[in-house]
Amino acid sequence: MPNLDMARWVLLAQEPPSAPSPIFMFLPLVAIGLLFFFMVLRPQRREQADRLATLANLKKNDHVLLNCGIFGVVTNVRPDSEEVTIRVDESSNTKLRITRGSIARVIVDDSSASVETGTTS
Numbered sequence: 001m002p003n004l005d006m007a008r009w010v011l012l013a014q015e016p017p018s019a020p021s022p023i024f025m026f027l028p029l030v031a032i033g034l035l036f037f038f039m040v041l042r043p044q045r046r047e048q049a050d051r052l053a054t055l056a057n058l059k060k061n062d063h064v065l066l067n068c069g070i071f072g073v074v075t076n077v078r079p080d081s082e083e084v085t086i087r088v089d090e091s092s093n094t095k096l097r098i099t100r101g102s103i104a105r106v107i108v109d110d111s112s113a114s115v116e117t118g119t120t121s
Contacts, residue, residue, distance in 0.1 A: 054105075054106055055101075058077050058100065058106065059074065060074055060077060061073060061074060062074045063107040064103050064104075064106055064107065065103070065105050066086075066098065066103060066104060067102050067103075067104045068102070070088055070096075072086030072087055072088045072096065073087045074086055075095060082099045082100050082101065083097055084098055084100055084103070085098075086098060
């Protein structure tokens with residue numbers, strides 16, 4: 001029986017397991033937050049800055065696509081306001097006054113880009 005008493009004393013003599021530090025408990029949460037920032041928020045901000053720069057550099061004769069799916073050509077840009085005039089029909093010269101925010105993207109003409117680079121398509 002002395003061995004049994006010795007085993008009991010050995011177990012009692014050991015220190016109880018300590019709880020992890022609160023810093024180590026929040027470390028995964030901080031890592032997830034940083035991952036979210038670099039994977040989602042940062043690219044979204046960059047894309048928004050590019051879009052605002054594109055809309056600020058809008059000029060006459062740019063081909064645009066509106067959010068509603070209408071294609072048009074910019075005929076007048078008012079730099080002091082958000083209003084842009086586009087032509088949507090060549091034959092009847094139909095024009096629309098829109099806001100800059102309703103422009104989804106500026107369409108780049110592939111034929112002019114291929115002429116500049118010297119390639120043909």
